[in-house]
Amino acid sequence: MAMTRRTATETRELIRATALRLFAERGYDATTMRLVAQEAGVAVGNAYHHVASKDVLVQELYLEVNRTHVAVARERLQPGDLGERLRTTWHAALDVFAPFHRFGAESIGAAVRPGSPASPFSPASAPSAELARGLLADVVDGATPRVPADLRDDLVAALWLAHLGVTAAWVHDPTPDARRTRELVDAAAPLVSRLVRLARLPVAxxxxxxxLALVGRWAPHPSGGAA
Amino acid sequence: MAMTRRTATETRELIRATALRLFAERGYDATTMRLVAQEAGVAVGNAYHHVASKDVLVQELYLEVNRTHVAVARERLQPGDLGERLRTTWHAALDVFAPFHRFGAESIGAAVRPGSPASPFSPASAPSAELARGLLADVVDGATPRVPADLRDDLVAALWLAHLGVTAAWVHDPTPDARRTRELVDAAAPLVSRLVRLARLPVAxxxxxxxLALVGRWAPHPSGGAA
DNA sequence: ACGTTCAGTTGAACATGTTCAACACGACAT
DNA sequence: ATGTCGTGTTGAACATGTTCAACTGAACGT
Structure with missing residues (x-):
């Protein structure tokens, strides 16, 4: 009697929300496409009609986590030393990532296969990457000591790679609260600051x-910067 | 009448050889465990009795490719500049990797999942990693300008990470003969040389x-060095 | 001879990501 | 009303990695 049909966007959103909830609750492996479909109250085939693959759902989760990270980091950032700002940014990332550690360890595998939309370099994850690069650009721009203008873009690209490195370290980090990775961040962030200072000397x-130019040629640049 | 049974090692080797051949012939995805078993003339369950998982077979391939790389590089290496030696080493890697580009793109996904034995950091791939680190240690030790002794170990660890980076670039590189990655190598290798030279100045x-200490704490060191 | 043992072997069965041909039903023209 | 059309939906079917309980046969003790 009542209309049972839904609009495509509604169903897609329903599936997306269900999947993200299940991912957080039970991790990647335990979140079966069949389970997602069942919990969303749709047929398996229907889920695939609206969502190309499980990878896409992972991608949506990454995007959401990235959004949260950017928001949290922006809230905590204070003007000042570049190293300190990086430290804040990366600790914020670890805080936001924390609930998904099990998830990360389980799913990152799919995230690095080149064809897959989950690879950080793939066009499909461009939104997530762009978000992170935008944040790092702000971190650089609002920092003292001032970064030489000619290095700025490439530095941001390099920091994005470093961000991927921190993420990779976190994924492999079995210590509670990612202590090891936090130590890495605490050591690496001030080093970046020192390197930037060093880069102003004529010898260096x-x-x-x-x-940085080399790195910049290989890692995508931020497109817009801050709003 | 004749004995149909084989020793465990024989069967395992048969399966291994068949899998490696099929990997090279048809790539990762097309090399089904069922196909491996069939081509080896054993039952699927038997294959799993001798080989824990498909990942393990990938691992064996990595090891073989690494062995070839080390051999080829050692043959080509000439005494002289560190940058030039790195260039030789990495070009040798790209030459040896070449036939497996399709394979790499298909399977690297499995190679980075932390639990999986195919992750470069996992104990299961320690032999491959050790091989590569040993080669890089030789590259450093036989080079001029002389690398400061206190930096040697950590430099090798860092170069191993760089080697992983080159590999990652190669995997994502769609250009014929990995031209883009070769450009990267040609640019990066001399830079390493310059950085080492810079590292001798007091300021730097x-x-x-x-x-390097930071990197060294996070990447495994070479255990033995050259023989 | 006969039973026991055990390494090696078998193939069916399972879980899961994904595909596909068919179905349902509201809208809309006639 | 009736037929047509298209979007949304369904569930069975497929391929593949992996598991498992059962089987085989050679070796060996008695």
């Missing part, structure tokens, strides 16, 4: 520029 | 040591 500026 | 030695 050339090499620094070349290193 | 401190930071360089700290950076």
């Amino acid at each position: 500026h050339g090499v620094a520029g070349d290193v | 030695h401190g930071v360089a040591g700290d950076v």
Whole structure:
């Protein structure tokens, strides 16, 4: 009697929300597509009609986590030393990632396969990557000591790679509360600051520029910067 | 009448060889465990009795490829500049990897999942990693300019990470003959040389040591070095 | 001879990501 | 009313990695 049909967007959102909830509750492996469909009250085939693959749902989760990270980091960031700002940013990431550690360990595998939409370099994860790069650009721009203008873009690209590195370390980190990774961040962040300072000296500026240019050619640049 | 049974090692080797052949012929996805079993003339269950999982077979392939790489690189290496030696080493890697590009793109996904034995950091791939680190240690030790002794171990660890980076770039590189990755290598190798030279200056030695120490704490060291 | 043992072997069965041909039903023209 | 159309939906079917209980046969003690 009542209309049983839904609009495509509604169903898709229903599936997405269900999947994200289940991911958080039970991890990647235990979140079966059949379970997602059942919990969402749709047929398996229907889920696949609206969502291309399980990878896409992972992707949606990454995006949501990234959004939260950016929000939390922006709230905590204070003007000042670049190293300190990086430290804040990365600790914020670890705080936001925390509930998904089990998930990360289980699913990151799918996230690095080149064809897959979950690879950080793939076009499908461009939104997530762009979010992170935008945040890092702000971190750099609002920091003292001032970063040499000619290095700025490439530095942001390099920091994004470093961010991926921190994430990778976190995934492999079995210590409680990611203590090891936090130590890494605490040691690495001030080092970045020192390296930037070093890059202003004439002896080092050339090499620094070349290193960053190389990295920049291989990692995507932030497109917009801050709003 | 004749004995149909085989020793465990024989069967295992048969399965291993068949799998490696099929991997090279048809890539990762097309090499089904059922196909491996069939081509090896055993039952599926038997294959699993001798080989824990498909990942393990991938691992065996990695090991074989690594062995070849080390051999080829050792043959080509000439005494001289560190950058040039790195260039030789990495180009050798790309040459050896070449036939498996399709394979790499298909299977690397499984190679980065932390639990999986295929992760470069996992104990299961320690032999492969050790092989590569040993080679890089030789590259460093036989190079001029002489690398400061206190940096040597950590530098090798860092170069191993760089080697993983080169591999990752190669996996994602769609250009013919991995041209893009070769450009990366051609640019990165001399930079390493310059950085090492820079690290001898008093202004930079401190930071360089700290950076390498940080990397060294996070990447495994070579255990033995050259024979 | 006969039973026991045990390494090696078998194939069916299971779980899961994914595909597909068919179905349901509201809207809309006639 | 009736037929047509298209979006949303269904569940069975498929491929594949993996598991498991049962089987085989050679070796060996008695």
